[in-house]
Amino acid sequence: MSFLTKRVGRMKDIFKFSQQPNFENPSLIVGWQEDTGKLSPKVIEYLNKKIKTESFCEIEPVGFFSLGAVAIENNIAQFPESKFYCSKRNDLVIFKGSEPRFERYRFLNLISDLAQHYCKIRELYTISGTISAIAHTGSRRILAVFNQQEFQKELQGYELVDMNWKGPPAISSYLLWIAKKRDIPGVSLWTEIPFYLAAGEDFQAIKTTLSFLDKKFNLDLDFAELDEQIGSQNAKMAQLREDDPDINKYIGMLESGLSLRGEEQMELTKKVTEFLEED
Amino acid sequence: MGIKLYKQPELKDSIMFCGWPGIGNIGISAIDTLRAVLRAEEFGEIEPWDFFDPRKVLIEKGLLKDLEFPSNKFYFQRVNNRDLIFFIGQEQPTDGGTRYAEGQKAYRMASLVLDVAEKCGCRRVYTSGAAVTQIHHTVRPRVWAVPNSEKLINELNQYENTIFMSAIEGRKGQGVITGLNGLLLGVAKKRGLEAICLMGEIPYYLQAAPWPYPKGSKSVLEVLVKILGINIDLSKLDELAERVEEEIDEFLESLYRTEAIPPEVRDEIEKLRHIEPTELGPITEEEQKKIMEHIDELFDQEGRKDERHL
Numbered sequence: 001m002s003f004l005t006k007r008v009g010r011m012k013d014i015f016k017f018s019q020q021p022n023f024e025n026p027s028l029i030v031g032w033q034e035d036t037g038k039l040s041p042k043v044i045e046y047l048n049k050k051i052k053t054e055s056f057c058e059i060e061p062v063g064f065f066s067l068g069a070v071a072i073e074n075n076i077a078q079f080p081e082s083k084f085y086c087s088k089r090n091d092l093v094i095f096k097g098s099e100p101r102f103e104r105y106r107f108l109n110l111i112s113d114l115a116q117h118y119c120k121i122r123e124l125y126t127i128s129g130t131i132s133a134i135a136h137t138g139s140r141r142i143l144a145v146f147n148q149q150e151f152q153k154e155l156q157g158y159e160l161v162d163m164n165w166k167g168p169p170a171i172s173s174y175l176l177w178i179a180k181k182r183d184i185p186g187v188s189l190w191t192e193i194p195f196y197l198a199a200g201e202d203f204q205a206i207k208t209t210l211s212f213l214d215k216k217f218n219l220d221l222d223f224a225e226l227d228e229q230i231g232s233q234n235a236k237m238a239q240l241r242e243d244d245p246d247i248n249k250y251i252g253m254l255e256s257g258l259s260l261r262g263e264e265q266m267e268l269t270k271k272v273t274e275f276l277e278e279d
Numbered sequence: 280m281g282i283k284l285y286k287q288p289e290l291k292d293s294i295m296f297c298g299w300p301g302i303g304n305i306g307i308s309a310i311d312t313l314r315a316v317l318r319a320e321e322f323g324e325i326e327p328w329d330f331f332d333p334r335k336v337l338i339e340k341g342l343l344k345d346l347e348f349p350s351n352k353f354y355f356q357r358v359n360n361r362d363l364i365f366f367i368g369q370e371q372p373t374d375g376g377t378r379y380a381e382g383q384k385a386y387r388m389a390s391l392v393l394d395v396a397e398k399c400g401c402r403r404v405y406t407s408g409a410a411v412t413q414i415h416h417t418v419r420p421r422v423w424a425v426p427n428s429e430k431l432i433n434e435l436n437q438y439e440n441t442i443f444m445s446a447i448e449g450r451k452g453q454g455v456i457t458g459l460n461g462l463l464l465g466v467a468k469k470r471g472l473e474a475i476c477l478m479g480e481i482p483y484y485l486q487a488a489p490w491p492y493p494k495g496s497k498s499v500l501e502v503l504v505k506i507l508g509i510n511i512d513l514s515k516l517d518e519l520a521e522r523v524e525e526e527i528d529e530f531l532e533s534l535y536r537t538e539a540i541p542p543e544v545r546d547e548i549e550k551l552r553h554i555e556p557t558e559l560g561p562i563t564e565e566e567q568k569k570i571m572e573h574i575d576e577l578f579d580q581e582g583r584k585d586e587r588h589l
Contacts, residue, residue, distance in 0.1 A: 146343065
């Protein structure tokens, strides 16, 4: 752990190591706990389960999160987590964390410090979902933002779609910018999620993202579990379309590339969310 | 975290003017107008990332081009053999998500600004902000002056339309200056540096409004040009002030017409129209609170926006 002692001594209190794995220029995959269509946490959870990772280090929450209370979700008390994972494969490091409420720059620099100086990563991948006016019956594209042109060229052939955007930055873009300043090649992957599935889970988008990682890192992932969830969700959606002509009409319009009015979008989102939550 | 100076201008006995966003943007508009009119040249900045989150990301053809942070820039100019430094910050740093500067970050920012001031041989610092008070928007705002040393009182006494806290009813010379405008005065005092805060008045029913209040900025600017012994063209600020006043009139009229605010609140605001600022206490604290409850609610509804982050 020489990087800790070489750098600021105070950092020893911020990083909590449970083991000290060795890496060989791994890639870092970063996912956040809160995300559209729960894409980011689900992708990381699936990945962690299938390649059998273990947490080896975590960032202490003090100073980054409001610790005056705990949030309750689905009856369970939550607590912010910021953990690094490793597996027997020494070419991958995974980070899953809650978005810090305070000191975001310092927090993202801590992730980068550990990734760069301890793991000696060669590249960074961030995973997120983005709302899109598409139907769930179609395919999901992965929009991509690179921080270096050379890296962009390197990943040609993976069917990533170049993104254009000007607006408020998400935490993944902030991390990508910090990586750029450190000369770490990085890409933020933004998988499309039909807007009416954004409040729940979009298993097809989760699979699309995992398929990219599977191909990129030769993970040989088993998708059986996910395929079952996709099949089940699609069957439920087909049932809803059959039961509700308006929903069928709206999804049909999206399938034909037509856009919906604001109130139609609201109705579709409300009914789909309620219907999927019932089960 | 730190100061980045692109050049080291040779300055002596300089005066620094600091502006940040605040109520009605009175202070920053006054200082930034002066900076622009005098064509001060940028010479440095405070690196923003330790203080602020980025505001905007620019992505083109799949490449991250830039991340935009609120800027904190220094400028200088020589006017009538006097070296002037300007500091313009686009945001106030906070630790706890409040609108105005507070906590360690604010103290660090104030310290860095004054580090540059001292490096540039600065002998006095001016900050500027808003004084929320019971005036009508058609009335000429006065300027409340708060120095950080007693020896500056006499000097400030000579400026027209300028008052001290002791002249405000019920305050007995006491009060609070929130945000960096106040903090900088205190940190300067700690360093033995003279500092003065000039606050342009703004009607309390407009303190939450999303618009600037150029009338207040103009009053501050009138004092600043007197201090510097210069003449500048304020016609653009006058035009803006006129336009904003018309918009406020229209806004209030529409509220009265649609009864979005109760008639008694309207009467209380209108009472102020005919009262000179020097006449004391046209409405009570209780009445003021009642007005604010209604007006703040209306401004809150106007300002809400939903934006996607990528």
